[in-house]
Amino acid sequence: MVAAYLDKTERPQITLTEIDREFYKGFLAWMRGDYRVKRGANEYALTATTLYNKQRQLNQVLNAAVRQGLLEANPYAQLHASEKYPKPKTARDYLTVNELKLMAQAPTKSRHTKEAFMFRCFTGLRLSDVMALKWGDIVVNSDGVQEIRLKKQKKTAKPVVVPLNVLALKWLPQRSDAPAGALVYDLPERTTCRVCVKAMARRVGITKNVCFHTSRHTCATLNATAGTDLYTISGLLGHTSIRTTAIYADLPLSTLSTAVNRLSDILE
Secondary structure, three states, X not given: OHHHHHHHOOOOOOOHHHOOHHHHHHHHHXXXXXXXXXXXXXXXXXXXXXXXXXXXXHHHHHHHHHHOOOOOOOHHHHOOHHHOOOOOOOOOOOOOHHHHHHHHXXXXXXXXXXXXXXXXHHHOOOHHHHHOOEHHHEEEOOOOOEEEEEOOOOOXXXXXXXXXXXXXXXXOOOOOXXXXXXXXXXXXXXXXXXXXXXXXXXXXXXXXXXXXXXXXXXXXXXXXHOOOOHHHHHHHHOOOOHHHHHHHHHOOHHHXXXXXXXXXXXXX
């Protein structure tokens, strides 16, 4: 894209030392004002997210040049806040109780994808952890409560314990004689899962941008609606900020079990 800007400004070549504040400011203004994405016969301006990402990519290149001694400083630091593209706020769609009930009834040809999505709505597990979930990861604790015990989450490499309430257990497949090392859910690759979930939502009239990660936001929102405190929710979701991790380490299992069972009260 920088090459397109240089061509537009009739500067086909430029050295790193010539990339100054005015160059950077002009490039950002050009992306928003003049640059268009062509899709077929139509042209579209860049979205706020794309503008921010392009700005970030240029910063990565310039910062690398600074580290290698090829550029004295990144001129981005000289720009006023009003001249920079801010990070867009990401909308975190979640399903309401009624929408969750609709998804439970949604027809699909991928039974395991639907079961895994609904299971995540009541456990908050990341997709990577659900895809790797084995029957041996589900155990019964000393209080007779079934729970998921992951020694290492895929994303964070941190352990997590998630008690399973009756709603989560409803969406577990039948184990039959599957060994402890067998996968709980026979899921297709991520793109197929995403397409399947979106199709399910569309079939039952849900217009939100539903994706597999929506189930994780739904779990957090349902728990908050049920009165679960935010620290407990963070523990259930396996968040890894220092503050959240410290709180999670001190949470007794009984608190977590109470938190997930509260969901039954609002979904009956």
